[in-house]
Amino acid sequence: MSKKAIRAVKKACKDAFIDSHAEHGDHTVIVKPEKLLEVVRFLHDDPDMDMKHFCDLTVVDWPEREERFEVVIHLHSLTRHHRIRVKASVAESDPVVPSITPLYKGANWFEREAFDMYGVKFEGHPDLRRILLWEEFEGHPLRKDYPKKRRQCPIPFREDHPDQPPPFRERP
Amino acid sequence: MAVDKKPPEEGSILVTSIESAIAWARKFSLFQYPFVTACCAMEFMSAMGPMYDMARFGAEAPRWSPRQADIIWVVGTVTNRQAPILRRIYNQMGEPKWVMAFGTCASTGGFYDNYATLQGIDKIIPVDVYIPGCPPRPEQVLDALMLLQDRIQAEGSSRMRALKEMA
Numbered sequence: 001m002s003k004k005a006i007r008a009v010k011k012a013c014k015d016a017f018i019d020s021h022a023e024h025g026d027h028t029v030i031v032k033p034e035k036l037l038e039v040v041r042f043l044h045d046d047p048d049m050d051m052k053h054f055c056d057l058t059v060v061d062w063p064e065r066e067e068r069f070e071v072v073i074h075l076h077s078l079t080r081h082h083r084i085r086v087k088a089s090v091a092e093s094d095p096v097v098p099s100i101t102p103l104y105k106g107a108n109w110f111e112r113e114a115f116d117m118y119g120v121k122f123e124g125h126p127d128l129r130r131i132l133l134w135e136e137f138e139g140h141p142l143r144k145d146y147p148k149k150r151r152q153c154p155i156p157f158r159e160d161h162p163d164q165p166p167p168f169r170e171r172p
Numbered sequence: 173m174a175v176d177k178k179p180p181e182e183g184s185i186l187v188t189s190i191e192s193a194i195a196w197a198r199k200f201s202l203f204q205y206p207f208v209t210a211c212c213a214m215e216f217m218s219a220m221g222p223m224y225d226m227a228r229f230g231a232e233a234p235r236w237s238p239r240q241a242d243i244i245w246v247v248g249t250v251t252n253r254q255a256p257i258l259r260r261i262y263n264q265m266g267e268p269k270w271v272m273a274f275g276t277c278a279s280t281g282g283f284y285d286n287y288a289t290l291q292g293i294d295k296i297i298p299v300d301v302y303i304p305g306c307p308p309r310p311e312q313v314l315d316a317l318m319l320l321q322d323r324i325q326a327e328g329s330s331r332m333r334a335l336k337e338m339a
């Protein structure tokens with residue numbers, strides 16, 4: 001069923017298509033990042049695809065790859081009951097992909113979260129701010145090169161804080 | 173009626189200092205502010221409920237305003253983003269005040285050793301009693317409450333203790 005979707009994407013968006021694979025019902029197309037909106041629009045608008053249900057948007061960090069941030073979008077058709085995963089990779093130097101909020105209003109907060117955690121920018125997003133962390137937070141914590149032990153807090157710690165909690169006292 | 177000149181019976185007079193009388197009154201009327209953020213809350217409810225019944229220890233009335241509370245229970249994981257809120261609530265409480273770190277998360281950050289979580293509320297506010305456990309059993313909670321009561325009797329609030337140490 002969804003292989004049909006892969007074939008349709010391949011046919012309709014020839015210049016966007018890079019690769020596809022389908023294993024155990026996981027049907028994936030890999031597309032060029034600048035053409036991402038085009039592909040998603042096709043999946044959304046085409047009457048045979050009719051993927052009106054936006055399931056998820058997330059990012060995967062592959063530090064060893066040159067285009068290390070892989071944006072992953074999951075779509076589902078409520079009328080035809082098929083699913084597809086759309087992936088697009090961007091490099092750290094220019095981590096910009098088109099926003100899909102013009103098609104799916106619900107993608108708004110997903111894109112803000114992806115921006116918050118990975119620093120991937122979504123062009124055309126109406127209000128791309130951090131969503132979970134505070135504005136002054138430095139860096140993007142789910143990037144693999146964010147130091148594991150780095151701690152940030154919006155207020156200073158108590159100066160007199162001992163590193164260990166005080167020893168447990170005997171009852172008076 | 174004539175004044176009874178008889179000397180008082182043995183055991184009918186209690187001699188105490190005003191300080192310890194006040195401490196005794198305080199330790200049995202702790203109004204609490206639950207700062208509840210995560211799963212430990214279930215165990216807190218259980219400790220408050222009829223089975224374990226924290227009311228037996230005079231700590232029964234929750235106050236939803238920190239200004240009316242004597243004791244703040246920090247129950248659950250506190251994120252860095254919540255730290256200013258917690259500190260503000262603590263600052264709004266009137267003296268004397270006490271802080272309970274309920275569960276591993278509030279005490280040390282627990283297994284959330286990551287960018288998001290405050291590694292122990294004692295980084296931002298002074299804590300009187302730490303309750304270990306993930307989540308702690310209600311018995312442990314009651315034990316901690318009794319420990320706090322002993323400490324109130326012995327030394328007053330943490331702020332008063334700090335002032336005494338400074339003097």
Ligand code: SF4
Pocket residue numbers: 210211212213247248249274275276277278282305306307308
């Ligand atoms: S100590 Fe355990 S039960 Fe309590 S808030 Fe943390 S994870 Fe939840």
